Amino acid sequence: MTDEKSLEGWAPEIPDAATLAEVVDRAFDYRGDVTVMLDDGRELVGYLFNRTRDVAEPFVQMFERENAGPSRVPYARIRAIRFTGRDTAAGNSYAAWLRSREAAKAASSSPGA
Amino acid sequence: MSVPLSQMWTVATYVLGQKLRGHTRYPLVLMLEPLFRCNLACAGCGKIQYPGHVLRKHLTVEQCLAAVEECGAPMVSIPGGEPLMYPEIGPLVKALVARRKYVYLCTNAILLKEKLQAGLFTPSKYLSFSVHMDGLREEHDEAVCRDGVFDQAVEGIKEALRRGFRVTTNTTLFDNASPIRMQMFFDEMMDLGVEGMMLSPGYSYSKAPDQEHFLRRQKTNELFAKMLANPKKRWKFNQSPLFLQFLMGKQDFECTPWGNPTYNLFGWQRPCYLLQEGYATTFKELMQTTRWEEYGRKSGNEKCQDCMVHCGHEPTAVNHTFSSWRGFRDTVAATVTGRL
Ligand code: SF4
Numbered sequence: 001m002t003d004e005k006s007l008e009g010w011a012p013e014i015p016d017a018a019t020l021a022e023v024v025d026r027a028f029d030y031r032g033d034v035t036v037m038l039d040d041g042r043e044l045v046g047y048l049f050n051r052t053r054d055v056a057e058p059f060v061q062m063f064e065r066e067n068a069g070p071s072r073v074p075y076a077r078i079r080a081i082r083f084t085g086r087d088t089a090a091g092n093s094y095a096a097w098l099r100s101r102e103a104a105k106a107a108s109s110s111p112g113a
Numbered sequence: 114m115s116v117p118l119s120q121m122w123t124v125a126t127y128v129l130g131q132k133l134r135g136h137t138r139y140p141l142v143l144m145l146e147p148l149f150r151c152n153l154a155c156a157g158c159g160k161i162q163y164p165g166h167v168l169r170k171h172l173t174v175e176q177c178l179a180a181v182e183e184c185g186a187p188m189v190s191i192p193g194g195e196p197l198m199y200p201e202i203g204p205l206v207k208a209l210v211a212r213r214k215y216v217y218l219c220t221n222a223i224l225l226k227e228k229l230q231a232g233l234f235t236p237s238k239y240l241s242f243s244v245h246m247d248g249l250r251e252e253h254d255e256a257v258c259r260d261g262v263f264d265q266a267v268e269g270i271k272e273a274l275r276r277g278f279r280v281t282t283n284t285t286l287f288d289n290a291s292p293i294r295m296q297m298f299f300d301e302m303m304d305l306g307v308e309g310m311m312l313s314p315g316y317s318y319s320k321a322p323d324q325e326h327f328l329r330r331q332k333t334n335e336l337f338a339k340m341l342a343n344p345k346k347r348w349k350f351n352q353s354p355l356f357l358q359f360l361m362g363k364q365d366f367e368c369t370p371w372g373n374p375t376y377n378l379f380g381w382q383r384p385c386y387l388l389q390e391g392y393a394t395t396f397k398e399l400m401q402t403t404r405w406e407e408y409g410r411k412s413g414n415e416k417c418q419d420c421m422v423h424c425g426h427e428p429t430a431v432n433h434t435f436s437s438w439r440g441f442r443d444t445v446a447a448t449v450t451g452r453l
């Protein structure tokens with residue numbers, strides 16, 4: 001888990017296949033629900049847990065919030081991805097933990113603490 | 114070392130069988146995660162951060178058993194999340210024991226006493242509770258971010274031992290650990306009567322330059338070398354002595370990411386228990402389509418540079434035991450003398 005800024009609320013434009021692949025990768029790393037907008041106007045809301053790129057027809061897999069799932073969606077059918085759910089990993093990285101430990105230690109060892 | 118002879122024999126014959134068949138990549142321990150839900154929220158834990166609807170899901174017993182069959186490893190470790198929160202944990206463990214799999218049920222033990230009193234489990238040489246213990250009371254409660262958990266775990270351990278179960282502990286150490294306090298911890302666990310202890314350094318990943326990676330590995334070596342320099346005869350470790358020597362800087366091992374494959378709600382995790390770079394639908398697909406050459410320290414993958422964790426390197430240590438006379442001799446010597 002990295003300690004980068006959260007993508008919560010992100011709604012990127014997807015003008016081409018290269019950008020789509022990149023946004024799918026970000027959605028795959030994201031620890032919150034996303035909304036996947038399909039070419040037929042449907043919207044799938046759920047957790048995107050996998051993406052398979054090295055096949056003839058690349059696809060993502062999701063656990064939708066309202067279905068038992070998992071469901072499978074080809075990249076070719078995706079028009080947009082919105083990072084709509086809460087990022088459950090935000091502020092919970094190992095690096096953030098180390099920082100808070102160090103801060104707590106510094107506070108408890110400072111004079112007058 | 115404290116692994117029972119029957120288990121050692123099972124592992125030895127399995128590994129030798131794989132070698133005789135010319136298999137260079139084979140699984141040793143299946144990491145079976147039936148759910149991600151947990152009753153703790155330990156700092157730095159990357160296993161539990163999912164939306165609520167994912168945390169409420171779990172694998173069925175049938176899915177778990179199909180994964181076990183597919184994988185074929187002689188040992189099954191059940192981490193999580195917290196496996197004692199899995200509603201089917203009793204039937205799952207029973208089915209695994211019936212298949213003569215050596216099961217390590219990895220638990221924070223908050224619910225252990227209650228589940229044992231409810232009669233969920235039967236003692237067996239195939240079943241060990243592997244209790245998460247990150248040090249003495251102060252260190253453990255700090256690591257799990259809740260006071261009183263150490264005492265609850267000790268209660269659980271005592272209850273399990275009283276009922277005749279095998280109990281081990283598993284401890285994750287970061288390089289700020291105190292060797293002296295850890296030695297006191299080993300004494301305390303042995304006083305409790307656990308069968309053995311398992312140690313692993315924690316996993317940390319940072320985009321640090323090479324020199325820092327080297328220093329981090331050196332720090333891990335120093336910590337383990339100090340802690341285990343003169344191991345007391347009574348300290349029992351439920352793991353390969355060569356892996357402990359690796360942590361002390363006395364062996365140089367590469368990672369074997371396929372050694373402890375992970376199966377969970379999402380499928381077969383690539384490439385290892387720690388990194389989530391994608392999922393395969395079948396075990397065969399995992400083994401055949403993962404680009405294994407992209408992982409491990411020699412690959413140059415920056416995520417692997419600091420990593421010395423048990424799930425990637427203990428299988429290497431076990432394989433080393435059966436790959437050369439030196440490996441075999443070193444393992445036997447450490448097992449017989451207790452010296453590392
Ligand atoms: S007990 Fe284990 S799974 Fe639960 S939060 Fe702690 S480290 Fe994570």
Ligand code: SF4
Nearest residue numbers: 368385408417420425
């Ligand atoms: S070195 Fe560590 S992070 Fe890299 S593949 Fe092995 S176990 Fe995973």
